[in-house]
Amino acid sequence: MTSDPASTRFLDSIAWNADGLVPAIAQDATTGAVLMLAWMNRESLALTLREQRAVYWSRSRARLWRKGEESGHVQRLIDIRLDCDADTLLLKVEQVGGIACHTGRPSCFYNEFSDGQWRPDSPDPTAGGTTS
Numbered sequence: 001m002t003s004d005p006a007s008t009r010f011l012d013s014i015a016w017n018a019d020g021l022v023p024a025i026a027q028d029a030t031t032g033a034v035l036m037l038a039w040m041n042r043e044s045l046a047l048t049l050r051e052q053r054a055v056y057w058s059r060s061r062a063r064l065w066r067k068g069e070e071s072g073h074v075q076r077l078i079d080i081r082l083d084c085d086a087d088t089l090l091l092k093v094e095q096v097g098g099i100a101c102h103t104g105r106p107s108c109f110y111n112e113f114s115d116g117q118w119r120p121d122s123p124d125p126t127a128g129g130t131t132s
Contacts, residue, residue: 011042015087021057022089026067026100029078029092035100036108038067040089052077054091073097 014022020042026035038056040048044064047055051066054075058065068074075093082089101108104125111118 008042008046011045013086014045014082014089015085016042017087021059022087024054024056024089024091026054026075026091026093026095028095030094033107034109035075035093035095035106038065045089048077048091049080054093068096071097071099073099075100 016022021039022041022045023037024040024045025037027033028035038054039059040055041057044055044057047064054067054077056065056067057063066074074096075091076096077091078094079092080089081092095106098106100106101110103110105122110121112121113119
């Protein structure tokens with residue numbers, strides 16, 4: 001994966017939404033497990049490429065968010081892909097510590113649909129704490 005972080009022309013080929021964001025799916029580069037979905041803006045994508053670690057845009061905090069900045073559960077960038085419509089990114093990452101979700105689980109996608117409702121497939125390991 002090569003890029004010239006000084007050049008940002010590649011950012012113009014992305015179909016940013018009305019808020020200047022694009023969804024970014026984080027996937028474990030080794031296992032293929034989908035870890036989480038977050039949002040990126042132009043700056044966070046450029047920083048992700050420059051730093052070779054996931055940097056997202058936090059909509060709730062309205063600021064850049066380096067994954068693992070508090071927990072240490074950093075996502076090291078292995079590969080990055082843009083989908084055919086240029087409106088979704090796929091980040092293949094090495095998930096340091098094996099925890100991607102703020103609940104302490106390996107993936108944010110732990111709720112499964114069963115008997116007409118959503119149920120967690122594993123207990124909450126943090127019992128209310130955050131690790132993102």
